[in-house]
Amino acid sequence: MDNRLPHEKGFHVSWDQLHRDARALAWRLQGQGPGEAGAWRAVVAITRGGMAPAMIVARELDIRTVDTISVKSYHSSGGKADERREAEVLKSPDAALMGEGEGILIIDDLVDSGKTLELVRSLYPKAHVATVYAKPKGRPQVETFITEVSQDTWIFFPWDMALQYVKPYRGDD
Template sequence: MSDTRLPHEKGFHISWDQIHRDSRALAWRLDGHGPDDGAWRAIVAITRGGMAPAMIIARELDVRVIDTISVKSYNHQAQMDAKVLKAPDADMMGDGTGILVIDDLVDSGKTLELVRELYPNAHFATVYAKPKGRPMVDTFITEVSQDTWIFFPWDMALQYVEPYRGTD
């Protein structure tokens, strides 16, 4: 039997509770691994997906300096060439030493490849990773197959669903 599902139909649905647990697990894995006696100088969230994990990780690791880099690599569910729309503070970043760059997912690796070119000594961490992008990430929590579409809670809305066997 052939698999006739569309790519987005092989979905991995993440709840707010799950992203919180997985982000805390990532913080635990990163704790004590920064270059400044185990601490990180700053966190840079890759917008938009990296913002929620970065907030949780910053809290867990007591990092107060937080910035963002805005990279566009998707147009809805279609991938495109990655480009920087907004860069973090250049004086803070330097070559990236002591900076923890956080994203929700590494997929093809194009976004992280672009950011790594800008900040080669930063540490790149994602909550989820797909095989094609794994070489671009230093630390991650969960690997999913390349053909899995991850549905993050900030992309979803709760709604009523009819039961399978009717409404009686």
């Protein structure tokens, strides 16, 4: 159930860091769209993790058309030890807007195994897929990303965390 446990390392991302990295992603994507002007037609966020980065990218690139695709991924096992991740679309973006994805910027917070993006790319083969963070296994599924972490690293996002008291290192109790 808890995917975090087998991971050796933790990569903790603050709101401030996420804002900087999403801005860096926007700057990298600026002018990279199809056509002479290099403009993007729309931003599509993969919910839910892609929504905050997508908002920041849309703001930086002055893109007002923003849609969402909801993808649920789950583990399926055929009774064997090797569990396979499967993904399913729960909600699609506007079909007339999307076409095959040309000029559309699809944004997610990270790519891990690549299963989520594999499905999204199969639906919109002409879209440009970008994430803020990437792990090696999923890297071939993204055109643009900002920071790569190792496969055995779990990325902790600010919306999954809270500030809490920590005992002094040399305190009595």
